[in-house]
Amino acid sequence: MEHEELFPLLCAIADGKRDEFAELYAKTSAQIYAVALKMLKHKELAEEATQDAFIKVWHGASSYQRSKGTVLTWMVSIVRYRALDIMRYHNIRNEVTLEPEKDGPTTTIPVPSAERKRLAECIEELDDQQRQAIHLAYYGGLSHHEVVQHLGSPLGTIKSWIRRGLQSLQRCLSL
Amino acid sequence: MNYHTESLRNALAAEYVLGTLRGGARRRYQQLIMTNQSIAETTWLWEQYLNGMGGDITPVAPGENVWESIQEKLGFVNKNASVSEFKAPSKHQSRFWRGPALLAFAASLLIAVVWTSLSPSLAPPVTHIAVVNDQKTNPLWLIEISDQQLRVRATDQLVALADKDFELWIVPANGNSPISLGVLPKNGELSVPAPDSLKSVPINVLAVSLEPLGGSPTGQPTEVLYTSNLINV
Numbered sequence: 139m140e141h142e143e144l145f146p147l148l149c150a151i152a153d154g155k156r157d158e159f160a161e162l163y164a165k166t167s168a169q170i171y172a173v174a175l176k177m178l179k180h181k182e183l184a185e186e187a188t189q190d191a192f193i194k195v196w197h198g199a200s201s202y203q204r205s206k207g208t209v210l211t212w213m214v215s216i217v218r219y220r221a222l223d224i225m226r227y228h229n230i231r232n233e234v235t236l237e238p239e240k241d242g243p244t245t246t247i248p249v250p251s252a253e254r255k256r257l258a259e260c261i262e263e264l265d266d267q268q269r270q271a272i273h274l275a276y277y278g279g280l281s282h283h284e285v286v287q288h289l290g291s292p293l294g295t296i297k298s299w300i301r302r303g304l305q306s307l308q309r310c311l312s313l
Numbered sequence: 314m315n316y317h318t319e320s321l322r323n324a325l326a327a328e329y330v331l332g333t334l335r336g337g338a339r340r341r342y343q344q345l346i347m348t349n350q351s352i353a354e355t356t357w358l359w360e361q362y363l364n365g366m367g368g369d370i371t372p373v374a375p376g377e378n379v380w381e382s383i384q385e386k387l388g389f390v391n392k393n394a395s396v397s398e399f400k401a402p403s404k405h406q407s408r409f410w411r412g413p414a415l416l417a418f419a420a421s422l423l424i425a426v427v428w429t430s431l432s433p434s435l436a437p438p439v440t441h442i443a444v445v446n447d448q449k450t451n452p453l454w455l456i457e458i459s460d461q462q463l464r465v466r467a468t469d470q471l472v473a474l475a476d477k478d479f480e481l482w483i484v485p486a487n488g489n490s491p492i493s494l495g496v497l498p499k500n501g502e503l504s505v506p507a508p509d510s511l512k513s514v515p516i517n518v519l520a521v522s523l524e525p526l527g528g529s530p531t532g533q534p535t536e537v538l539y540t541s542n543l544i545n546v
Binding site: 140154156163167168169171172173175176181184185188189192193194196197198200201203205206207208210211212214215217218222226227253254257258261272275276277279280281282285300301304305307308311 | 323324327328330331332333335354357358360361362363364365366367368369370371372373374375376378379380382383386387389448486487488515517518542543544545
């Protein structure tokens with residue numbers, strides 16, 4: 139549903155249409171900002187990542203391909219990579235909470251697509267330790283070493299949980 | 314390392330998208346995405362797999378300043394204009410651009426005037442510009458492109474390296490390998506005939522790589538340092 143709604147907007151943006159760019163921003167900015175805020179924890183840095191992501195969407199709309207995921211997934215990819223760059227540049231070491239951020243008003247949770255429902259099911263099937271390690275890395279932007287500090291298990295174990303968890307996830311999603 | 318093994322491609326792509334591939338390994342992988350189609354496609358697959366998780370986070374509305382800043386950075390509004398004139402978009406304000414359209418037009422005229430003033434009076438009109446910034450957003454090179462000419466000016470912010478060159482690349486939007494546009498000047502200005510690839514290839518971004526003197530020995534970027542969007546003017 140969300141993809142069918144957002145894809146025509148992206149096509150128009152690729153054609154330089156500003157109205158549709160504004161509409162895409164209105165529909166997706168809260169989700170994109172939430173991803174950045176979850177990773178970066180700081181309002182200013184999350185705003186910077188969000189701005190940069192939308193500027194990249196404006197310039198790169200024509201490079202979108204369905205094989206990169208839904209429009210929203212593609213935009214999440216853009217903002218996550220930007221957030222990781224910002225973390226690296228500012229040498230941010232993350233302390234993670236997996237609770238919702240309190241900063242800023244929350245908006246309605248969008249109805250998940252069939253792909254996201256399937257992903258949630260597959261993540262639910264992972265071992266608890268694998269799921270926790272992957273969640274820390276994904277939502278918090280933690281490195282292997284930072285996950286070690288958070289979970290208190292050896293580095294080799296953490297790497298193994300993440301690697302095997304990702305392999306299991308791929309098997310489940312490929313079915 | 315043998316990147317042709319599917320399991321290794323998947324392992325690297327997964328950790329890249331997850332964000333646990335760090336440091337030099339991450340930079341090398343970014344170059345591989347640019348130069349190897351199967352690695353790019355595996356990465357996209359993992360973006361599909363994992364980044365649906367981002368859609369499950371409870372949305373948080375950003376401040377209005379974010380939208381205002383985006384408009385300013387894209388040149389849609391005049392930075393010096395009162396931002397109070399421009400409301401943040403909502404699902405019910407699809408026509409809000411009409412107000413700022415005149416200002417955006419004025420801003421585009423300003424850009425055109427500035428860039429025209431940098432050009433020789435008989436030079437063909439500039440169609441695209443790009444500014445290559447470092448990580449601190451200091452501008453290092455100003456690039457302007459006309460139908461006939463590619464002109465690059467190094468700024469005084471650039472720290473030249475005696476034993477290295479910087480090379481400019483097109484990163485095609487279709488995922489194909491980067492195409493060299495040549496070695497960048499370390500100071501002053503360089504003008505060359507506009508390569509055909511600038512017109513014939515759909516461009517995602519421009520990239521600058523660090524290379525041995527004389528440019529890439531392999532025909533592909535050695536270490537990508539910066540990227541820059543090409544802007545229509």
